[in-house]
Amino acid sequence: MSSPPANGFNLPRFLFSGEGWPYLLVPFIPAAVVLELLHAPSAAIFFTSALGVIPPAAMMGRATEELAHRSGPGIGGLLNVTFGNAPELIIALFALERGLHEVVKASLIGSIIGNILLVMGAAMFIGGLGRDRQRFDRTAATVQSAMLLLGAVALLMPAIFELVQGQGLPNPTDKRISYDSTVEQLSFAVSVILILTYAAGLVFSLKTHRALFNPSYDEGSDHVAWSVRRSVIMLGIAGVVVGVMSELLVGSISEAAQSVGLSEFFIGVIVVAIVGNAAEHWVAVYVAAKDKMDLAINIAIGSAAQIALFAAPVLVLISFLLGPGPMPLVFNGFELGAVLLAVIIANHVTSEGESTWFEGLQLLAVYVVLALAFFFA
Numbered sequence: 001m002s003s004p005p006a007n008g009f010n011l012p013r014f015l016f017s018g019e020g021w022p023y024l025l026v027p028f029i030p031a032a033v034v035l036e037l038l039h040a041p042s043a044a045i046f047f048t049s050a051l052g053v054i055p056p057a058a059m060m061g062r063a064t065e066e067l068a069h070r071s072g073p074g075i076g077g078l079l080n081v082t083f084g085n086a087p088e089l090i091i092a093l094f095a096l097e098r099g100l101h102e103v104v105k106a107s108l109i110g111s112i113i114g115n116i117l118l119v120m121g122a123a124m125f126i127g128g129l130g131r132d133r134q135r136f137d138r139t140a141a142t143v144q145s146a147m148l149l150l151g152a153v154a155l156l157m158p159a160i161f162e163l164v165q166g167q168g169l170p171n172p173t174d175k176r177i178s179y180d181s182t183v184e185q186l187s188f189a190v191s192v193i194l195i196l197t198y199a200a201g202l203v204f205s206l207k208t209h210r211a212l213f214n215p216s217y218d219e220g221s222d223h224v225a226w227s228v229r230r231s232v233i234m235l236g237i238a239g240v241v242v243g244v245m246s247e248l249l250v251g252s253i254s255e256a257a258q259s260v261g262l263s264e265f266f267i268g269v270i271v272v273a274i275v276g277n278a279a280e281h282w283v284a285v286y287v288a289a290k291d292k293m294d295l296a297i298n299i300a301i302g303s304a305a306q307i308a309l310f311a312a313p314v315l316v317l318i319s320f321l322l323g324p325g326p327m328p329l330v331f332n333g334f335e336l337g338a339v340l341l342a343v344i345i346a347n348h349v350t351s352e353g354e355s356t357w358f359e360g361l362q363l364l365a366v367y368v369v370l371a372l373a374f375f376f377a
Helices: 011-015 021-025 028-037 042-071 073-084 086-097 101-128 138-165 181-208 228-258 264-276 278-289 293-319 333-349 357-376
Strands: none
Touching (some): 021 042, 028 228, 042 228, 086 228, 086 264, 101 264, 101 278, 101 357, 138 181, 138 333, 228 264, 293 333
16 A cells, blocks of 8 residues: 655545545536436436535635635635636526526526525534634625625616516516516616626726735645646636536426426526535635635625626626527516515625624525525415
């Protein structure tokens, strides 16, 4: 038997550690692909691909952490949410092509509330266990939360316009509704403004106010450091694998869900949203457990803001070219109420620059309440 490497790295010990256990699930990645090729039952594909998402999500966490050591949580969080939201965009494009507009909009709202309540709640809860409190940069978090609030307001205005001037809001059971060209044009204009605002936000956080969003971290000595090049490559590979696994998972959700009586609205707002954001879920909790709340908050709030300011408007613009027709930003009443409450909560919990495990538990409780309402809708 060969001796351990000179750097003291022990593979079995690493795999069964809190950091390495997700890589034990790597065999589920090829298993999910094989089951898909063999046209296996949807339930089998669903569970194997769900487990297959976890290892690349964990790899994204390691690569993001390495980048954050060198460039701070701003750039690391930006790279993470970019790769983490790629699966959701791919899923949404397939749904747009099939005309499943309400499922796409439900997944967008689900991603926003999931990142704010589920991801940030889990990060605060797990990170706060055994600690009196965790602190993060209040100014940076407040800026992110303000961007999210402004994005949410812009997203909701076409729905308010349709509620007052048009045919009203859609029902949770609808698949696609044909709207008047006026609200379609309004949604197009709002989408362009949101994308321009997102671009300005990148300039603000990565250039003009880089110091605010990129405080330095002590690198620590618990593992061998990666180079920036290796971190970016591993982040890219992991993002691709997450996308493949997410696509297989969502492709099997409808059939698997029908057997247990779930609605397409619930699938979109809860299941698809969680699957599409599996990477952020793991990364935010992982770094919060290591008491790096700046990065955890940046991932949770930053990803929600990216959905509102970038992913949603991009999908609206693409819908004018792909699928049976444009997808206006007209959400149903459940989605409107959920996103408004979640954004208000985000602004409140980040205003003090510190968090506790109980605060995280409260966020998780709110998410469960919303999920129950969506289930019975």
